[in-house]
Amino acid sequence: MASSSHGRDGAAAVESDTAAIGRDQLRQRVIEAAADLLVHEGRDAVTTRAVAVAAGVQPPAIYRLFGDKDGLLDAMAEYGFARFLEAKHVAPDPQHPVEDLRAGWDLAVEFGLANPALYTLMYSEPTKETSAAFKAGMKILMGRIRNLAVGGWLRVDEELAAMLIHATARGAVLTWLTLPKDRRNPALLTTLRESMIAAVTNQEPAVQDSGPAGAARALRAALPEQTTLSSAEQHLLTEWLDRLAADG
């Protein structure tokens, strides 16, 4: 599957100038061309022929480098994920472990929102578990969970915690990407994150008083049944109820 050792590698140092471009650099060039195509032209534009043309190689070269089209896709995911991580230079902060978990979750979600096509490639289909990028992300996640565990912050199993964090992040990103842009509410992300924190850690969530918001929402939902207000009054009332409901 992966490129095994070749006889020429031992004498690669004495090759001519253009041929001195190693296998890895050619791989890199193809991956970047494919990633470019994915981002700018969409997923369906990532065909073996289009990638070959964009990278200036021939179609069979892709199979010699990656074995398969899925191999190319996996390499793309790994590359894109690594690039994102090094751009964010994620550091194992010696902060509060729970705060670290929050930051890690945010990071995972931010990656999905910043690279929708790549994220969909990695996480949309349930069959692609063995992807290298997938494992890399899980590895980082497991490290933070371990920190939580040693601090005694974990409410559940380490493994269950990993699944919960992964599931909430995955649902958050995919749902966010599905929504039209004018309906994307940032509260979706923060609420999911805090909900995940409450499920995974022992930290008690700050219980907020509902105030008038809950009653406003209830009245707004029950408003169509009423008959005592005129339509104009009801219209203005709905507007105020919207403001009150959003306030909480």
Next chain:
Amino acid sequence: MASSSHGRDGAAAVESDTAAIGRDQLRQRVIEAAADLLVHEGRDAVTTRAVAVAAGVQPPAIYRLFGDKDGLLDAMAEYGFARFLEAKHVAPDPQHPVEDLRAGWDLAVEFGLANPALYTLMYSEPTKETSAAFKAGMKILMGRIRNLAVGGWLRVDEELAAMLIHATARGAVLTWLTLPKDRRNPALLTTLRESMIAAVTNQEPAVQDSGPAGAARALRAALPEQTTLSSAEQHLLTEWLDRLAADG
């Protein structure tokens, strides 16, 4: 797009036996053949030619019936979702609304776990928002959320609640399907569900009795704490609430 009226339909009763099979039944046969192929042979096996052979029709017939391959896929999703719902004969229980929400979430997740291929088809790609089955599921969900709102149980906006429920269910199903069978922990599903319940609902209802009058009373009681409305607005609002509260 849809099959318009044909001249033959008027005289269909006098046609021969085999030709009496109407357009809709042919559609149904093709959809069932495609669904069978999807379940038993995998997603890649659902090609226009394979479906045509399995259904005993010719490849162009698919385009005449569904316009597009995506049209066939959408029809499959709608059909599978409807079949699942009628098999579960989902009833609008007059139970506790929070319990209804729990049951609805479980139902959505159960559909995904029981029909992995179909679920992936419906929810994997973020671009397929306009699927008929997608909308049907959302409609059911919105009904339950509305019930929560009128009872004063909703902690967040109705729209945000819908997103939260959808996101947790989606993350739960996809994560579950990604896991190898020996690592699937049922606690993942229940924990996610209860976490969603905690994020969406209040422990205590914000209104005593549902309906416009009860909600109006609750809002009137909580109104002095609010700061989003001007005093004039609040004054008029209180008057309307008095009328609404007296109406019950």
Next chain:
DNA sequence: TTCCACCGGAAACGTCGATACCGTATCACT
């Protein structure tokens, strides 16, 4: 120098989604 092993380029294979074409049978009109 001769031989061998391997690499890169060109062509091609089978299949996919989708479509143009065409004979035929049905319906409207006189």
Next chain:
DNA sequence: AGTGATACGGTATCGACGTTTCCGGTGGAA
């Protein structure tokens, strides 16, 4: 009832896809 038009269903086919095969040439080894 005869005739023209119309639309349906079947055949053949198109361009593009993922993938493979084949071959000429280039390098190091004997």
